[in-house]
Amino acid sequence: MEIDNLTPAELRVWRAFPRGESVNFRTADDEDTAEGADWGPERTVRAAVLRALLLSGPQEEGEIPALKLAGARISGTLDLRYGTCDHAVRLSHCHFAGVPQLYGARLRQLNLSNSVLPGLTAGATRVEGVLRLSDCVVRGPVRLGGAQIANALFMERARLIAQDPSEPVLQLNQMTTGDDLWAPGLEIDGEMRLNGANIAGSINMNEARLTCPGRHALDAETLTVEGDFLMRHAQVRGWIGLRGARVTGRLDLSYASLVNPGDTALRASSCTIGELWLRRGSPMQGALNLRRAQTEVLFLEPEAVPDEVLLNNLVYTTLTPHEPAERRLAMLERDRDGYVPHAYEQLTASYLRIGDDRAARLVQLAKQRRHRRTLPWYGRLWGHVQDATVGYGFRPLRACVWLLSLLAIGSVAYGLHHPRPLKPSEAPDFNPVFYTLDLLLPVISFGQESAFAPDDGYQTLSYALVISGWILATTVFAGVTRTVSRQ
Structure with missing residues (x-):
C-alpha cells in the first residue's frame, strides 16, 4: 500500500x-x-x-x-x-x-x-x-x-x-x-x-x-x-x-x-x-x-x-x-x-x-x-412385619419390648387359669412365666409346654404365642444377619 x-x-x-x-x-x-x-x-x-x-x-x-x-x-x-x-x-x-x-x-x-x-x-x-x-x-x-x-x-x-x-x-x-x-x-x-x-x-x-x-x-x-x-x-x-x-x-x-x-x-x-x-x-x-x-x-x-x-x-x-x-x-x-x-x-x-x-x-x-415399595404384596407384608418388630434389625430393642409384652400377657393369663396337666402324676409344678417362655422361644424348652395343655380360648392364646415367637425369632435372625453383613 x-x-x-x-x-x-x-x-x-x-x-x-x-x-x-x-x-x-x-x-x-x-x-x-x-x-x-x-x-x-x-x-x-x-x-x-x-x-x-x-x-x-x-x-x-x-x-x-x-x-x-x-x-x-x-x-x-x-x-x-x-x-x-x-x-x-x-x-x-x-x-x-x-x-x-x-x-x-x-x-x-x-x-x-x-x-x-x-x-x-x-x-x-x-x-x-x-x-x-x-x-x-x-x-x-x-x-x-x-x-x-x-x-x-x-x-x-x-x-x-x-x-x-x-x-x-x-x-x-x-x-x-x-x-x-x-x-x-x-x-x-x-x-x-x-x-x-x-x-x-x-x-x-x-x-x-x-x-x-x-x-x-x-x-x-x-x-x-x-x-x-x-x-x-x-x-x-x-x-x-x-x-x-x-x-x-x-x-x-x-x-x-x-x-x-x-x-x-x-x-x-x-x-x-x-x-x-x-x-x-x-x-x-x-x-x-x-x-x-x-x-x-x-x-x-x-x-x-x-x-x-x-x-x-x-x-x-x-x-x-x-x-x-x-x-x-x-x-x-x-x-x-x-x-x-x-x-x-x-x-x-x-x-x-x-x-x-x-x-x-x-x-x-x-x-x-x-x-x-418395589416388592410384591407378600414381600411388602413381610417387610412390614420386620419393620414393626425389629426395625429391619436396626432397632433390635423392639424385639425385647415385644417379647416382654407377650411374656407378661401369657404369664398373667396362665397364672390366673392354669392349663390342665397331661399326666398329673408326672407333670412338674406349673410356672406361668416359664410356660409362656416355652411357647415363645422356638428352640429352648423348659419342659412346661409338653406337660400342660390349655383349653378353649387359652389354647388359641398358646397358638398365637407360638406363632409370634417364630416370627420374632425369624425377624431377629434376619436383622442380625443384615447388620453383620453390612459391617
Missing part, C-alpha cells in the same frame, strides 16, 4: 507503529463505543491499512513495533487468516464494521478490550501471549474453537449477543490455554460452548449471566480444568452440560441461580471433580443430574437440592455440611430413577466415616423401607 493514499488518521497510526507508540482518538473517557458507526473520517481507519502494518509494516532500528490504537472506527474487514504477526496488537475502544477474520493466524498478543464487534472468527488461532476481550460488546458469534492461547483468555464483563439462535454465540470448543479463562461478569445471550477445551489454570465465571432458556446455556462436555471452575453468584437460564468433564480443583456454584424448569438444570454426569459446591443459592429450578460422577468433597446443602435429582452411581468421599439423616433422606426420595440402593450406601458410608452411627442406621432403615 502506498503511504500517499493514507488519510490523516491512518497516517498517525502508520507513523506510530514502528516505535510502538499509542494513538488515541477518544474524545472522552466515558464515550460510548457503541456509537462508533457515526464516527467520521477523522477517526476512521481502514482494516486494510491495519493488515498491511501487521504483516509488513515499517520498522525502525532499535525500536519494537506494535499496533496500539484506541477509539477508532475500523472500516472493512480485518483479514489476517493464516497470517503471522510478530507484533503486539491492541485495538481497544474500537468500533469494528466487519467481523475480524483471524482463522489460523499466529499472533504475539491480541487486545480488543472495550471494543464493539459484529463477531469474531479466530478458530485455530495461536496466540503466544494473552487474548483480551474484556468489556467487549459482540453482536454475533465469537469463534475460538481450536485456538491455542499460551497464557490466559480474559473476557471479564464482556457482553455477547446472539443474532442466530441456532449457532453458539461463544465457541471455545477444543480450545487450550496455558493459564486461566478469566470471565467474571460475562454476559451471554445465547449458547456458550466449551466442549473438549483444556484450561491449564482456572475458569472464573463469577457473577456471569448466561441466558439461553430451554437450551444449552453452557455446553462443556469433556472439558478439562486443572484448577478451579468458579461460578459464584452466576445466573443461568438454560441448562449446564458438564458430562465427562474433569475439574481437578473446585466446581463452585455457591450463590448461583440455575433455572431451567421442566428439564435438567445441571448435568454433571460421568464427571471427575475435586470438590463440588452447591450451596447458599436459590433452589435450583430443574433436575440435578450427577449420575456416575466422582468427587472427593460434595458440599451440598439440602436447600439447594431441586425437586428432581439423578444420583445413580454417584461416588463421593465426604458429604458436607453435616446434616441430620432425615434432611439428607429427603433428597434420595426425589431421585427420578426411583429406588437407587447405591445412593443409600453412599450416604451411609459418609455418616460412618465421621462416626455418626445413628444417622447411618437411619439411612439403612430408610433404604429397606424404600426397597419394600
Whole structure:
C-alpha cells in the first residue's frame, strides 16, 4: 500500500507503529463505543491499512513495533487468516464494521478490550501471549474453537449477543490455554460452548449471566480444568452440560441461580471433580443430574437440592455440611430413577466415616423401607412385619419390648387359669412365666409346654404365642444377619 493514499488518521497510526507508540482518538473517557458507526473520517481507519502494518509494516532500528490504537472506527474487514504477526496488537475502544477474520493466524498478543464487534472468527488461532476481550460488546458469534492461547483468555464483563439462535454465540470448543479463562461478569445471550477445551489454570465465571432458556446455556462436555471452575453468584437460564468433564480443583456454584424448569438444570454426569459446591443459592429450578460422577468433597446443602435429582452411581468421599439423616433422606426420595440402593450406601458410608452411627442406621432403615415399595404384596407384608418388630434389625430393642409384652400377657393369663396337666402324676409344678417362655422361644424348652395343655380360648392364646415367637425369632435372625453383613 502506498503511504500517499493514507488519510490523516491512518497516517498517525502508520507513523506510530514502528516505535510502538499509542494513538488515541477518544474524545472522552466515558464515550460510548457503541456509537462508533457515526464516527467520521477523522477517526476512521481502514482494516486494510491495519493488515498491511501487521504483516509488513515499517520498522525502525532499535525500536519494537506494535499496533496500539484506541477509539477508532475500523472500516472493512480485518483479514489476517493464516497470517503471522510478530507484533503486539491492541485495538481497544474500537468500533469494528466487519467481523475480524483471524482463522489460523499466529499472533504475539491480541487486545480488543472495550471494543464493539459484529463477531469474531479466530478458530485455530495461536496466540503466544494473552487474548483480551474484556468489556467487549459482540453482536454475533465469537469463534475460538481450536485456538491455542499460551497464557490466559480474559473476557471479564464482556457482553455477547446472539443474532442466530441456532449457532453458539461463544465457541471455545477444543480450545487450550496455558493459564486461566478469566470471565467474571460475562454476559451471554445465547449458547456458550466449551466442549473438549483444556484450561491449564482456572475458569472464573463469577457473577456471569448466561441466558439461553430451554437450551444449552453452557455446553462443556469433556472439558478439562486443572484448577478451579468458579461460578459464584452466576445466573443461568438454560441448562449446564458438564458430562465427562474433569475439574481437578473446585466446581463452585455457591450463590448461583440455575433455572431451567421442566428439564435438567445441571448435568454433571460421568464427571471427575475435586470438590463440588452447591450451596447458599436459590433452589435450583430443574433436575440435578450427577449420575456416575466422582468427587472427593460434595458440599451440598439440602436447600439447594431441586425437586428432581439423578444420583445413580454417584461416588463421593465426604458429604458436607453435616446434616441430620432425615434432611439428607429427603433428597434420595426425589431421585427420578426411583429406588437407587447405591445412593443409600453412599450416604451411609459418609455418616460412618465421621462416626455418626445413628444417622447411618437411619439411612439403612430408610433404604429397606424404600426397597419394600418395589416388592410384591407378600414381600411388602413381610417387610412390614420386620419393620414393626425389629426395625429391619436396626432397632433390635423392639424385639425385647415385644417379647416382654407377650411374656407378661401369657404369664398373667396362665397364672390366673392354669392349663390342665397331661399326666398329673408326672407333670412338674406349673410356672406361668416359664410356660409362656416355652411357647415363645422356638428352640429352648423348659419342659412346661409338653406337660400342660390349655383349653378353649387359652389354647388359641398358646397358638398365637407360638406363632409370634417364630416370627420374632425369624425377624431377629434376619436383622442380625443384615447388620453383620453390612459391617
